[in-house]
Amino acid sequence: MPPVVALEAVEVDYPKRGRALGPFTLSVAPGEIVALVGPSGCGKSTALRLLAGLEQPTRGTVTRTAGRGETSVVFQAPTLAPWMSAQANVALPLELAGASRRGARDLAAAALARVGLAGAEQARPAQLSGGMAMRASLARALVTEPRLLLLDEPFAALDEITRRSLADDVLKLWRETKPAIVFVTHNVEEAAYMASRVAVMTRGPGRIAGEIEVAGHLPRLIGFRTTPEFRHAAEAVSDLLVKGSEAAA
Amino acid sequence: MSKLLDLLAPFALIALLLAGWEIACRVTGVPAYFLPAPSDVAVALATDTASLMQAAWNTLSVALIALVIASVAAQAIALLVGLSPLADRAVRPLASVLQVTPVVAIAPLVLIWAGIDHPERAIVALAVLVAFFPIFSGAVTGLKAADPDLERLFDLYGASRLQRVLRLRLPSAVPFLLEGHKVAAGLAVIGAVVAEFGAGSGGVRGLAWRILDAGNKLQTARMIAALVVLGLMGVVLHALLERAERAGLAWWRGR
Numbered sequence: 001m002p003p004v005v006a007l008e009a010v011e012v013d014y015p016k017r018g019r020a021l022g023p024f025t026l027s028v029a030p031g032e033i034v035a036l037v038g039p040s041g042c043g044k045s046t047a048l049r050l051l052a053g054l055e056q057p058t059r060g061t062v063t064r065t066a067g068r069g070e071t072s073v074v075f076q077a078p079t080l081a082p083w084m085s086a087q088a089n090v091a092l093p094l095e096l097a098g099a100s101r102r103g104a105r106d107l108a109a110a111a112l113a114r115v116g117l118a119g120a121e122q123a124r125p126a127q128l129s130g131g132m133a134m135r136a137s138l139a140r141a142l143v144t145e146p147r148l149l150l151l152d153e154p155f156a157a158l159d160e161i162t163r164r165s166l167a168d169d170v171l172k173l174w175r176e177t178k179p180a181i182v183f184v185t186h187n188v189e190e191a192a193y194m195a196s197r198v199a200v201m202t203r204g205p206g207r208i209a210g211e212i213e214v215a216g217h218l219p220r221l222i223g224f225r226t227t228p229e230f231r232h233a234a235e236a237v238s239d240l241l242v243k244g245s246e247a248a249a
Numbered sequence: 250m251s252k253l254l255d256l257l258a259p260f261a262l263i264a265l266l267l268a269g270w271e272i273a274c275r276v277t278g279v280p281a282y283f284l285p286a287p288s289d290v291a292v293a294l295a296t297d298t299a300s301l302m303q304a305a306w307n308t309l310s311v312a313l314i315a316l317v318i319a320s321v322a323a324q325a326i327a328l329l330v331g332l333s334p335l336a337d338r339a340v341r342p343l344a345s346v347l348q349v350t351p352v353v354a355i356a357p358l359v360l361i362w363a364g365i366d367h368p369e370r371a372i373v374a375l376a377v378l379v380a381f382f383p384i385f386s387g388a389v390t391g392l393k394a395a396d397p398d399l400e401r402l403f404d405l406y407g408a409s410r411l412q413r414v415l416r417l418r419l420p421s422a423v424p425f426l427l428e429g430h431k432v433a434a435g436l437a438v439i440g441a442v443v444a445e446f447g448a449g450s451g452g453v454r455g456l457a458w459r460i461l462d463a464g465n466k467l468q469t470a471r472m473i474a475a476l477v478v479l480g481l482m483g484v485v486l487h488a489l490l491e492r493a494e495r496a497g498l499a500w501w502r503g504r
């Protein structure tokens with residue numbers, strides 16, 4: 001099957017900061033979960049914006065089979081409009097694409113229920129906890145049934161318990177429609193737990209230092225964190241991170 | 250107890266100052282046309298209550314009409330500027346020139362343009378000019394203040410320019426617009442008063458006219474009475490607008 005999106009030797013230069021990324025190559029197959037791990041400032045978020053089509057590379061090629069409206073992004077902050085209810089926020093992508101208000105709101109209510117926010121439809125973002133707001137943001141990303149879901153450090157601002165439960169929820173939701181997922185993190189354990197493949201980046205301007213396949217069933221079974229597969233993957237990712245940093249330095 | 254003290258403190262100070270003023274006037278026998286005693290001002294306030302209220306309403310209604318006109322014009326132009334960078338570059342220098350020109354300096358010109366028979370139009374126009382800028386600059390800033398990640402989502406969803414303005418940028422500008430209107434309402438009253446002074450006796454018979462009229466007749470107690478009403482009007486208006494802004498922000502944020 002052709003990849004949902006592929007970046008081939010892309011480079012991004014910014015006028016004042018110079019090279020931010022690359023040469024960087026990453027291909028994402030339909031339905032796979034890829035974690036993008038790397039030190040701060042290596043260009044992870046830039047890579048994610050390229051994958052989303054929100055930014056164009058200075059050099060290199062981007063190939064995409066996921067069309068407009070088939071890509072969703074979840075940012076580090078929930079990025080909900082404070083003046084709208086949770087339901088209106090989730091319905092927004094559908095309404096902007098021309099769906100009827102009624103139909104969009106119904107689908108939004110269903111999406112909120114899928115992320116465990118049934119009953120919170122009329123709540124404003126300010127009335128939601130950090131974890132709930134992130135779930136609403138996830139519902140907004142899923143409501144369009146994307147083929148490519150991009151997550152930019154979505155759990156970074158949350159406490160450990162909420163992080164873990166959201167990670168499991170993302171995997172459960174993934175099983176329903178099997179979108180390709182690329183998520184950025186600098187948490188090695190989170191990467192090894194959630195992804196079927198971990199792409200490790202070097203220090204900025206980031207290149208791919210190496211890729212680690214993570215064995216095991218998705219979504220993860222209870223106790224996966226204690227299995228040899230998990231420990232092996234996490235150690236391999238850590239090693240690659242250290243080597244990638246040394247090589248770049 | 251301390252809350253009660255906090256509440257009473259400003260009134261206690263005012264009472265103390267008034268008492269000192271009253272005693273000083275009685276002891277020194279200073280002529281009333283130079284410095285009337287607070288009791289004289291109180292008498293003027295009591296006898297002129299009806300006409301002072303009418304004058305206050307005349308000034309306030311001019312300010313409110315000006316505020317509405319300024320609000321519509323400023324938001325329309327800000328929207329145009331927000332949609333077109335070219336319009337932004339064209340309008341900004343002109344807006345700055347008008348902003349830094351004192352209303353007193355433009356008043357005679359506007360009075361001529363409004364026509365000798367319609368000084369009230371000139372007063373409204375001058376108050377509009379003063380009230381325009383806080384709303385305009387608030388709107389322009391607010392239209393550019395949307396969350397950059399939300400802007401990216403609108404890119405991703407392929408939103409049209411109109412959708413972006415109506416569903417993202419205008420709602421994002423609401424806190425800036427509330428602040429702009431609060432400042433503008435206060436300035437509209439100041440603009441109306443200054444314009445009344447400029448228009449002189451032929452204009453709207455508002456509080457400024459009362460002050461001028463009483464001053465011409467050396468009725469200093471009535472002058473101060475009009476000033477007291479103007480001050481009270483300002484305090485009440487400011488309190489109301491503060492409350493409206495807070496309520497508006499609470500509604501916008503959802504709490």
